[in-house]
Amino acid sequence: MFSFDTQVRVRYADTDQMQVVYHTKYIEYFEVGRTDAMRHIGITYKNIEQSGLVMPVVSVDCKFIRPALYDDLLTIRTSLLQLTNDHEIEFHQSVYNEMDVLLCKGKVVLYFMEKSTYQKINIPTILFEKLEPFFKP
Amino acid sequence: MFSFDTQVRVRYADTDQMQVVYHTKYIEYFEVGRTDAMRHIGITYKNIEQSGLVMPVVSVDCKFIRPALYDDLLTIRTSLLQLTNDHEIEFHQSVYNEMDVLLCKGKVVLYFMEKSTYQKINIPTILFEKLEPFFKP
Amino acid sequence: MFSFDTQVRVRYADTDQMQVVYHTKYIEYFEVGRTDAMRHIGITYKNIEQSGLVMPVVSVDCKFIRPALYDDLLTIRTSLLQLTNDHEIEFHQSVYNEMDVLLCKGKVVLYFMEKSTYQKINIPTILFEKLEPFFKP
Amino acid sequence: MFSFDTQVRVRYADTDQMQVVYHTKYIEYFEVGRTDAMRHIGITYKNIEQSGLVMPVVSVDCKFIRPALYDDLLTIRTSLLQLTNDHEIEFHQSVYNEMDVLLCKGKVVLYFMEKSTYQKINIPTILFEKLEPFFKP
Numbered sequence: 001m002f003s004f005d006t007q008v009r010v011r012y013a014d015t016d017q018m019q020v021v022y023h024t025k026y027i028e029y030f031e032v033g034r035t036d037a038m039r040h041i042g043i044t045y046k047n048i049e050q051s052g053l054v055m056p057v058v059s060v061d062c063k064f065i066r067p068a069l070y071d072d073l074l075t076i077r078t079s080l081l082q083l084t085n086d087h088e089i090e091f092h093q094s095v096y097n098e099m100d101v102l103l104c105k106g107k108v109v110l111y112f113m114e115k116s117t118y119q120k121i122n123i124p125t126i127l128f129e130k131l132e133p134f135f136k137p
Numbered sequence: 138m139f140s141f142d143t144q145v146r147v148r149y150a151d152t153d154q155m156q157v158v159y160h161t162k163y164i165e166y167f168e169v170g171r172t173d174a175m176r177h178i179g180i181t182y183k184n185i186e187q188s189g190l191v192m193p194v195v196s197v198d199c200k201f202i203r204p205a206l207y208d209d210l211l212t213i214r215t216s217l218l219q220l221t222n223d224h225e226i227e228f229h230q231s232v233y234n235e236m237d238v239l240l241c242k243g244k245v246v247l248y249f250m251e252k253s254t255y256q257k258i259n260i261p262t263i264l265f266e267k268l269e270p271f272f273k274p
Numbered sequence: 275m276f277s278f279d280t281q282v283r284v285r286y287a288d289t290d291q292m293q294v295v296y297h298t299k300y301i302e303y304f305e306v307g308r309t310d311a312m313r314h315i316g317i318t319y320k321n322i323e324q325s326g327l328v329m330p331v332v333s334v335d336c337k338f339i340r341p342a343l344y345d346d347l348l349t350i351r352t353s354l355l356q357l358t359n360d361h362e363i364e365f366h367q368s369v370y371n372e373m374d375v376l377l378c379k380g381k382v383v384l385y386f387m388e389k390s391t392y393q394k395i396n397i398p399t400i401l402f403e404k405l406e407p408f409f410k411p
Numbered sequence: 412m413f414s415f416d417t418q419v420r421v422r423y424a425d426t427d428q429m430q431v432v433y434h435t436k437y438i439e440y441f442e443v444g445r446t447d448a449m450r451h452i453g454i455t456y457k458n459i460e461q462s463g464l465v466m467p468v469v470s471v472d473c474k475f476i477r478p479a480l481y482d483d484l485l486t487i488r489t490s491l492l493q494l495t496n497d498h499e500i501e502f503h504q505s506v507y508n509e510m511d512v513l514l515c516k517g518k519v520v521l522y523f524m525e526k527s528t529y530q531k532i533n534i535p536t537i538l539f540e541k542l543e544p545f546f547k548p
Contacts, residue, residue: 009443009446011439011442011443011446012290012291012296012442012446012456013290013296013298013439013442015290015291016286016287016289016290016291017286017289017290017291017293017294017344018191018193019291019293020193020291022286022287023164023193023194023197024161024162024164024165024287025161027160027161027164027197028161028422028424031422031423031424032420032422035422035423035482044482045423045482046481046482049481054155056155056157056160056201056204057160057201058200058201059198059199059200059201060160060164060197060198060199060201061196061197061198061199062196062197062198063195063196064193064194064195064196064197065195067193070291070457070460071446071455071456071457146306148302148305148306148309149305149309149319149427149428149433150302150305150427150433150435152427152428153423153424153426153427153428154423154426154427154428154430154431154481156428156430157428159423159424161424165285165287168285168286168287169283169285172285172286172345181345182286182345183344183345186344207320207323207428208309208318208319208320291460292465292467294467297438297467297468297471298435298436298438298439299435301434301435301438301471302435328429330429330431330434330475330478331434331475332474332475332476333472333473333474333475334434334438334471334472334473334475335470335471335472335473336470336471336472337469337470338467338468338469338470338471339469341467
């Protein structure tokens with residue numbers, strides 16, 4: 001299993017008039033989590049796009065449990081429960097506040113695709129090799 | 138069953154560098170759909186908040202099927218498959234482009250809560266009564 | 275002089291915890307105004323990009339006078355005080371609520387540029403010709 | 412003079428189909444800069460709101476000079492050229508990329524107001540006292 005934590009500070013722009021974080025913002029934080037998790041293992045999503053691939057999000061499931069508040073320093077946890085070897089990768093993601101209360105959890109599925117043709121392709125070797133060590137018994 | 142269609146024009150701000158609509162934006166469009174659907178039956182979400190309630194989103198499930206593009210005039214379909222009589226309401230939502238291609242579909246669950254206490258309450262009578270005629274056999 | 279009014283309904287996502295519209299959102303509404311103004315005279319910004327040009331925003335000046343509220347139906351006024359014949363176009367923009375109260379006004383300058391080289395170019399002839407009749411004495 | 416630098420990583424959500432950061436996002440980054448600058452001197456905007464004040468943005472002037480790109484690690488510089496003793500505070504703000512290229516600069520004016528009445532008030536003593544040492548000759 002692979003898991004990585006990153007932090008995001010809630011901006012004023014992220015709140016709504018219910019005085020909590022607007023629900024779609026957590027899903028944007030998820031992306032920050034995925035991006036930082038990839039950077040941590042030595043590959044950036046920017047590199048991936050530069051190599052002629054894209055990774056569109058194809059589904060999001062998300063439960064909003066407790067509200068995040070303005071200026072909260074949130075922890076975004078990004079995990080892979082298994083290593084993919086096809087065109088689809090599934091991230092489990094969750095958000096905690098500074099008291100370690102779970103605010104939100106979800107699952108985000110992305111495809112690997114060729115940028116020029118939008119054909120599905122298998123996970124790039126370079127990414128597979130970076131992830132493989134986390135799934136060794 | 139209750140169903141209502143509303144339209145949203147894709148803004149430049151809604152696109153990302155993949156040159157399609159950023160995935161969380163569809164979930165924001167869903168909210169436009171719910172708001173307009175409620176206005177159509179004679180009740181606004183603004184009224185609901187003014188009467189001392191809030192309706193936080195507690196879950197979102199969403200599949201992204203085909204991309205929406207800048208300046209597309211999208212149709213947002215908002216449906217209730219059944220009438221709730223408790224604290225939870227489940228909307229089915231989908232997005233179509235001008236060629237009537239399904240771009241995205243999802244399910245959004247909201248709670249009815251008292252604004253001052255964040256206690257769950259049952260659907261307000263006024264909203265229930267507006268919806269009831271759509272579910273008469 | 276050329277002037278065009280369009281309408282925008284304030285979304286929940288546009289509000290912040292001050293319970294008013296977040297300040298950068300008005301500047302996004304300005305873009306909706308410019309886009310609809312261009313569509314009204316028979317040319318879309320989408321067409322302009324398809325013809326190989328881009329129109330990046332190079333400056334924004336904006337005064338926020340009164341707050342817009344959730345669900346307000348705003349009028350966005352987009353005006354050109356003079357017709358440009360060079361690489362720069364200056365829009366005057368303002369936002370009014372349903373009681374015709376001025377909420378915000380600003381000035382937005384954009385450049386005409388070649389998409390492939392980012393070289394400044396003069397206003398495209400097709401746009402100039404659409405605008406010219408509004409500036410005839 | 413008071414000046415403080417903070418860093419923001421460009422998110423995918425911040426880009427648009429011109430493949431650069433959408434112009435209003437820089438103005439949102441400015442707010443991150445102001446917030447972190449205040450935190451650095453020992454006062455948070457959150458505290459200010461909790462004490463019954465609000466600080467609405469009343470004007471923004473901004474020049475966009477060079478584009479920021481996805482995944483850029485930007486430096487947001489937030490400066491006060493003079494110490495206010497009335498209801499208005501003017502921040503000078505600029506954004507640099509990792510090569511220290513100036514991307515954007517602007518001026519943001521905010522008012523100090525009572526939250527309950529929206530009456531202008533002078534800068535709170537606690538904030539004035541934190542800032543004063545930076546303006547001693």
